[in-house]
Amino acid sequence: MGQIEVQNVRKVYRRDRFEVPVLDGLTLSVDGGEFVALMGPSGSGKTTLLNLIGGIDQPTSGSITVDGVNTAQLKSGDLSKWRARNVGFIFQLYNLMPVLTAEENVALPLLLVKGMSGKERKERARHALGIVGLGERLDHYPRQLSGGQEQRVAIARAIVTDPKLILADEPTGDLDRSSADEILGLLEKLNAEFKKTIVMVTHDPHAAEKAHRLVHLEKGVLSANGATA
């Protein structure tokens, strides 16, 4: 699962007295278990589309449905709960809590799982860190990790609640080629082995090649939509 339907979505930001249209009637469909790369120049609306799919922003008009749930109609509190259960986020700059260890960072989303004991949270966090190959760095703080390792912790945090959907916003944008390849390999693994639906924003054609499908945005509309080579 993790099927996404974006229907005729418009998104307009208001900056003081100006209206800035970012997405203009965009329609997109992502199948469950698909790995989609979103590309396009800066300001084309890639991250905005990702945010709308992930429910951290609301469209000005149109609908976004994930596994039959129209997230545009959910109230703030319900949307938070929905995100906690269904979406894993990976950011370009990792966005880990600097005061928490790798294990604590990964366990953070599990605080929202009702009835889960501290012991179970630890076990699941360790398991997730094991999947990304950081089982030996549980007690390390983000500042004690390399960029690639930090991003792997972020991936572990994204998958620890076992969401159907993973949204990655330029996950390799701040990494060297070798680390980027490791991260892309992990995303492929999550998609292939764990059947996660992945939508990834990237500027990097090399990263985009790992996806099943490439979606190009230009000034808020789809300019190309097709399978990667």
Add this chain to the structure above:
Amino acid sequence: MELLPLVWTNLMRNKLRTILTTLSVFVALFLFVLLHGITDTLTASTQVASERRLVTRNKISLVFPLPMSQYEKIKAVPGVSAVSWSNWFGGQDPVDSRGFFAQFAVDAKTYFPLYASDIEIAQASPAPAGTPVPPGVDPKLAAFMNQRDACVVGEKLLLKRGWKLGQTIHLNGTIYPGSWPYVIRAVYRPKIKALDAETMFFHWDYLYEKSNRQAQVGIFIFSLADPSQAATIGKRVDAMFENSSNATHTETERAFQAGFVSMFGNIPFVIQVIGLAVAFSIFLVAAVTMMMAIRERTNEFAVLKTLGFGDGSVFLMVLAEAGAITLTGGLAGSLLAKFLLERTGLMVPGFSTMIVRWDTVLLGIGVAVLMGAFSGLLPAWQASRLKIVDALRKVG
């Protein structure tokens, strides 16, 4: 509850800032409770005074004496069960002239029975067996009663001055000039905490024999058979002397004591205002600190909300951080103020031992809680209303 470890971790992320903010709240609440303690002490000093006893003084002013002849007349008023008198001595210890303590010349045989329920004799010099004591006087006071220059001192006064039972001390008289020797023959201990334990009593006869002055009285104190008759009896006493050259003013001992407190004017009010001003200024410091701390973590709150933490969770987390700081500081400051004031023997000169009521400590803690709530409210609201997209500051 699940977020508590996160609250603690966040508090510890900048230890110096947390410690300094907690300390500022600590100092504010310490001062707040300390200042309120002074008003507590002043209030308590009036509360311990009895409604069962009346005090008669010169109507013009307390500094003018009354004639001894009034004693028998007061005693004869129906409803008056016992009468005694005392004079303010106003001496200074030559060893420590700035160390104030009260001294009263009293008619011991009538004075101590009047206060038998308020004080007890903690130590006393032994008297030869069979030494007589007047009816109603504690037999332990036998040695004191039978020595003209003997005195009774409060337990705290004895400790503070390093005096010993049986020691001869000297005071320099200011109203009654000269050097006045006294032998400490007994030590009293108040049965009520708020009662002064730093006063000295000696024989009224000694005062007038040694000073060679006409025997006069500072105040008459008398107990009543029926306290509900206090107002009537007081009026009756004053009426007897209304047209004499020594008109009197009679009131309950509590009202008499309250008169001393009122001499402080509006100091209790000023003290409370200062206390609140200190607390308010620290509240502003705490609020600014919390806002700075939250602003630094805007991105982290956005991430938390992205992960699914609701607005309410974020709100409570920030509020809990502010509350933890102010409650810790407030609790420590309030309790330390109570402990220091009551245990170290600090005093408001002329009044009883310092007292900080538990009500005042609770008030201090309440102020700390409010401080936490209000200083955390705005940052908590800001954090909870944070738009994730704006906070992450990235539009692709």
